[in-house]
Amino acid sequence: MSLSERLHPGINLAGTDPESHEAAEEVLFGFWIFLMSDLVLFAVLFATYAAMSVQGIAEGPRPAEVFDLTAAFLETLLLLFSSFAFGFAMLEMKYRENRRGVLGWLLVTGLLGAGFVGMELHDYYVMVTAHGATPQTSGFLSAYYLLTGTHALHVSSGLVWMAVMAVQVVVFGLSPAVKLRLMRLALFWHMLDVVWIGIFTFVYLYGVVS
Amino acid sequence: MAGVTALAMPCAASAAGFLEPAGPVAAAQLSHFGTISALMLIVIVPMFVALPLVLLRYRRGGKGTYRPDWEFNWGLELLIWGIPVALVAALGTALWNHTLKNDPYRPLGPAPLVVEVIALDWKFLFLYPEQGVATLDLLVLPKDRPVTLKLTSGTVMQSFIVPRLAGQIYAMAGMQTQLNLIADATGDFTGRNTQYNGLGFATQSFTTRVVSAEDFASWVTGAKAQPAGLDAAGYKALLPPSVVNEPVIYGRFTPGLFDQIIASFAPGMAGGHQGHEAPAGTGTPAAAAPAAAHQHDAHTPEAAQ
């Protein structure tokens, strides 16, 4: 078997660390499956939102009245760059086993991610104070808060996870176990990006267009 | 409260379900049931015949030859895939035709009698907009005339059925569903809610009384003479959960009540779409508005304007 053969899909160690690569086979595949199940959860929330954003307005505001497109765009950029930064953390881990490099890039990723969560909380604050748009106002807003809130919750747990991993990098160094956990976190983080693309498009952009 | 006429006396209605249809819709459902069952026998019977034979022959000590490695045969394979496929094609066609033809929303003829049905805990309110009368837990219908029921709920989701006339359909707050039927026999038929909705669910049934056209006309006349009427306040009084022991007949009701009930849950939905001819509210605006059904809707009486 050639070492560069992918034992599992997605981000790989392949030839750089054969021992960890073998160990990665099951855990990474398992994590992919977890992500897929999570994706189905998001899909269901999207479908619910798609229906409620039209049928569930009741007497509350319409999407276009409460969304701040510029903020959403900036949030997209934050998340995008944080994903990119995580990519560089992975490069440091994979090709150099450089703890400082990994920690540095994780810090950048985390800050950008925290910035994202902060902006989103600010969005909520504005919606509630300026428009009175609470989740209790209408079915549409319930669905909106649940969808974006679930995503934000995922990002926040990603941040906690990242903090734990930073400690583990310090304590254990880049041991095989730590490497595999970082790889899973990377998958998680990138996948949240994909979900956000969906939110940005189907919630914010669609909401403003229609 | 409201008076009860002799006609509205409850009686032990036959409950033999759709096995004794009293209208074309239920009859079609029964005959479809027969068709599908008969077709299914094509694959059920062989199992009942073959299994005992196989057991007899291949039981330990039986006559059959032992072929431990036999595991496949193209002919048989074709049979066990082919027959079900063909059968499903037949069943599917029957299903398609029957379903499209018997869509409960499809009117069964011109000039149907329209009855508006409001599902409540644990009773049904019937409004006859054309006749201007209303009943509680009593549905009187003329024989042989198409009937269009429009249904909504003033409470949780329920499911309305009169098995001998037609199958069920859900009734939901803020929405309107439809059921079309014709009765071709006179008599009393039980109808009920089939969707669990709390303590009184078991006893939430009502009498459907099918009478001749003339009797229907005279029933309407008699009903109109009833002193009691139903307005928004009266409707509100019906909202608390209760079981009705004796049917009630109202000589008149506030026109547009049905739409207002829907609008109390889904403002902006009622009236907007197909323009209901019934003008909203003849009484004072406040009286015409069905008061908010439940605490959560306390801010939606705008429908009254």
Next chain:
Amino acid sequence: MSNRAPANLPASDIEDEGHERRSYVIGLVLALVLTTGAFAVVWFDLFSGAAALAALGLLAVVQAVVHLRYFLHIDLQRSHRDDLLLILFTVLILLIMVSGTIWILYDQHMRMMP
């Protein structure tokens, strides 16, 4: 160069850092272009109505693929096929659930307005 790769490994088997870094950069650039594009469609009203929705939807799908390809490194050529199939099966499930739900809820909505 990687630090633990056995010395005798054929060159073609070794992951190449430059290549992988390029992948992240390409991903970022494409994602930026696509996101900004989508934003521009709305901001400058480039299309209207259904055309806008279609364009935005398309951009989102493309961008999702970009992320999968360049950030998550999903790679149709080199992956373990069976594994990938299970993952791609998700797409089928997603489509059934989302389109089914939307179809059903819209149909019901249309039929239940008084």
Next chain:
Amino acid sequence: MNWELIFGQIKWTSFVFAGMIENPSLSEAIASGAGSIAVLGALGTVVLLTVKGWWVPLWRDWLTSVDHKKVGIMYIVLALVMFARAVIEAALMRAQQLAATDGGGFLSADHFGQLFSTHGTIMIFFVAMPFITGLMNYVMPLQIGARDVSFPLLNAISLMLTMAGAVLIMVSLVVGQFSTGGWSAYPPFTGIEFSPGEGVDYWIWAVSLGSIGSTLTGLNFAVTIYKKRCPGMSLFRMPLFTWTTLCTSILMIFAMAPLTAATIMLALDRYAGFHFFTNGDGGNMMNYANLFWLFGHPEVYILILPAFGVWSEVVATYSSKRIYGYTSLVYATMCIAVLSFAVWLHHFFTMGQSANVNAIFGIATMIIGVPTGVKVYDWLLTMVGGRIRLTTAMLFHINFLLTFILGGMTGVLLANPGIDFQVHNTLFLVAHFHNMIIPGVLFGMFAAVQFWFPKAFGFRLHEGLGRASFWCFAPGFLLAFFPLYWLGMMGATRRTFTWSNPDYLPWFALAMLGAALILAGFAFMVMQIVVSVRRRAELAAPLGDPWDGRALEWSIPSPPPAWNFAVLPQVTARDAFYEAKKDGTAYRSPAAYEDIEVPRNTATAPLIGLFACAWAFGLVWHIWWLVIVSFVLIWAVVIARSFATHTEEIVPAATVKAANEAFLAAVRATPGVTRDQEMTAANRGRAIPESLEASAGALAAGAAVEVTR
């Protein structure tokens, strides 16, 4: 002192006994009786454990274990405990419905509502699901020649989460009330406006815990089957039970998410005033039905597929023959799994959508009949050319073939919207699904127990009592549920605690009789287990192969050692062990032994389960400090665990060798038995393959050793 801060909404009157004291009635007496049984049962267990000094072994050998075999057995024990409660509830409902003509009966409407809700919820989530999960846990790794599942600790966590859900439901017997919304919990009835109080919250959190557990199980099993098959075990050499396990796992991975979404939304409506499913304010309860059945329909196939796997193993083994149409069985299973995601609307044909939507989903539903029919006839053909032994498991199989197709037929009837309009929500539907679940799933599990019990415990179950239970169960089921078809067609609705139609009475009487027979069958089953345990010396089959088995699990000792396989097997064909026996390559000593790594026991999983249970209880009763503390603790345990390093221990090669060589020596020293001796004391688990029996005059005696060469 603000008690609400500490106890949330729990009050003195929340305890079931308070109702009895303040407002005595028969219904209340039954409720507090049930509560007392739960309390006494728990107390009794505690006393027993203390007296016998079993606490330590329980903790050390079981609760902290991550061995898939022990986890599997714990799942099944959990299922049986919950089964006892749910069956009693079923009997109560039957008795009530018989007695209830014209307002008679002994249960209040509210109590009846809780009964069908807990019965349905428990049976589906805490009986059927744990049972199949336990079985898959035990058998699947053995069938693919693996030492454990891919993620043993995760496996234990799934178990403990499921157990936490089950405990929560048991607690609802004593503290507060359960939901009356049925197992499907349709809002707006289950919304806060119409169901205030804790009942629906119990449902929400119990089901959520179970469903998280199932998702993780599905993930774990799918990875195990993908990644841990022994050398040579290609996908198309896997035993059929493993195939159905794979398909079930995939269903679990995808089907649980919509349920989670639905319960979260319902919880947000109830706890935070959101408007997903409320009347008004833009809520839409139709979406709840949609989401619930997006899960609910695949769920019923999650239940039936493993049972199909069991039936495949049983019919081939007791016919002493290869399964007919292996490939078509595999493809049929896949078809069913995929199709099951495309039919969910058939549970709400009567919601009011267009005829073409109904028709399309109706036809999609019918199409499932094709692969199911293929399977049914494949099983029939498997018997053709075999030598069928009518053992208990096989009797259940025959009963299954005959009754299941009738249930399938009524399913196809229900798939016709026009017919469903009439029988939806009636007892016809109740009859349909019990007809699928009892002869299909539960009897399948029963057959599985007869079949694999000797593998897990080293001795067979008493055959005579097994048959006796069968002869109660089979007619009992027919009597208990076929009258319901007729009642449903006469218009009798489900979930109805009292009747006014005298025509129903004889049919309910029949149904009650059937339920009584079923209960007798259950008694025989309990007796069977007790008697078998007593006579375990005589029934012992430690050599591992009492039924002339076909797949790898029969090639190892009973019960298997912690590491399952001394050396990972190498497979070259389907029915690997049977072929090896035939070729005389079975029971060979391996060339060399190696050290084996097995995971160490850990308290991680039971702690997570404990805190999850506390968390859910806090949520039910709005005890916010408990919610926060236990939530933090759950994650603290997880994070702490991620810092643990010595999670494995080594079994030295010498230990493995000693055990395995002793086993092989015992096998070689024991004469093989023919199938005629299967149920006699001679059967120690060393089988002469049926196909060699003809030439086995000599083999039957000590010469059997020769077969192994």
